[in-house]
Amino acid sequence: MKETLKIFNNSDCFIEGWYWAIPAKELRVGKVKAVNLLGKELAIFRNFEKQVIAVEAYCPHMGAHLAEGKVEGDGIRCFFHNWKFNNQGKCIEFPCLNKSLSVNLQVYPTAEKYGIIWVWTGKGTPKTLPFVPELQTEECEVIVSSSFTQNCHPNVLTINAIDAHHFNTVHNLPVEIDFETEQINQNAIAFNNKTRGGDNSFFVKLIRPFYRNEVTYKICYWYGSTxxxxxxxxxxxxxxxxxxxxxxxxxxxxxxILITKKRFGLLGWIFNRIVLWLTGLVGNYFAKGDTRVFQTIKFNLQTPTSADKSIIDYIKHTEAQQAFTWGSWERFTKIKS
Known part of the structure; x- marks a missing residue:
């Protein structure tokens, strides 16, 4: 009996980790939003202490959706029978009752970074929030530039950035991309370009003076999704x-999400606007040719080649993660064969 590959590209489960919920600017103080995250209904609100709280969506009294409720103080009050829950999920007020009950909501850890509200989906103490390796200790400016949906699993979407051969066939880049795998931690893996090449290309000759070694191109993946x-x-x-x-x-x-290091003063602000605009152009260039593939692909790596080494490394990385069942958020067990 052995475990089969049942986490990568499997829509019945997801890797334990931090996942984006909503843009931070969409959740003002005193507001609550209904969010379906990985098959689970949540109510996410920003209380009057400016904390972001994510709770299971349905009131444990009769199942009213708490996104219909009202934020009060550090907690939220259900609109149906006015039961109030604090920021720890404990019900602290029971109108029309002359006694207290032991009633609690499930509360999920949240974080706010890169203009996004993230929710931790695992068990126990949350692990590291995704970060840009080069900017780990830097204050950043960001633009949450666009939303996207694709007709394929996130794992299939993400490996596109490390599909070495498609840079030649889809994007017509005159270089042979080769990646070096770097395991950052149990939940994060990076792929670094270590190939020069393209010396006969006018475009490569044009940009070569701006690079000391290889053309900088690095991809870092967190929790198989970001x-x-x-x-x-x-x-x-x-x-x-x-x-x-x-x-x-x-x-x-x-x-x-477009990201750059924060630069101060008026000139810094203007420079960052230009950098973020250019970043958007770069992102659009690489996304433009791939969208068509994602609408029809039925991923099945039946004939791997040497150019697929980075993809195989990434698949092995995802298979080593702890997974949870989509919808119930219970621990997922790999199928044995």
Whole structure:
């Protein structure tokens, strides 16, 4: 008996981790939003202490959706019978009752970074929130530039960035891409371009003075769903985060986030606007040719080649993660064969 590959590209489960829920700017103080995250209904609100709280959506009294309720103080009150829950999920007020009951909502850890509200979907203490490796300790400016849906699983979407051969066939880049795998931690893996090449190309000759060694192109993946691309000349790197999650039918919903290091003062603000605009152009260039593939692909790597080494490394990485069942958020067990 052995375990078969049942996490990668499997819409019945997802890897334990942090997942994007909603853009932070969409949740003002005192507001609550209904969010379906990986098959589970949540109510996410920002209380009057500016904390972001994510709770199971349905009131444990009669099942009214708490996104219909009202934020009060640090908690939320159900609109149906006015039961109030604090920021720990404990019910602290029971109108029309002369006694208290022991009633609690499930509360899920949240974080706010890169203009996104993230929810931790695992058990126990949350692990590391996704970050841009080069900007781990930097204050950043971001633009949540666009939403996207694709007709394939997030795993299939993310490996596109490390599909070495498609840079020649789809994007017509005159270089032979080769990646070096870097395991950052149990939940994060990176792929670094280590190939020069293309010396006979006018385009490569034009940009070569801006690079000391290889053309900078690095992809870092977190929890099998969030991919961060670092690209650009030595003096200015562009950072694009593609935060994704699997939705019903095994498809992908995601956000494109443009990121740069925060620069201060008026000139810094103007410079960052230009950098973020250029980052958007770079992201659009690479996404333009691939969308067509994602609408019809039925991923099945039957004949791997040497150019697929990075993809195989990534599949092995995802298979080593802890997975949870889509919808119930219970631990997922790999099928034995």
């Amino acid at each position: 991919g961060i691309v670092t690209i650009g000349p030595d003096f200015l790197h562009f950072y694009i985060m593609f935060a994704s999650r699997v939705i019903e039918g095994g498809k992908t919903a995601g956000k494109t």
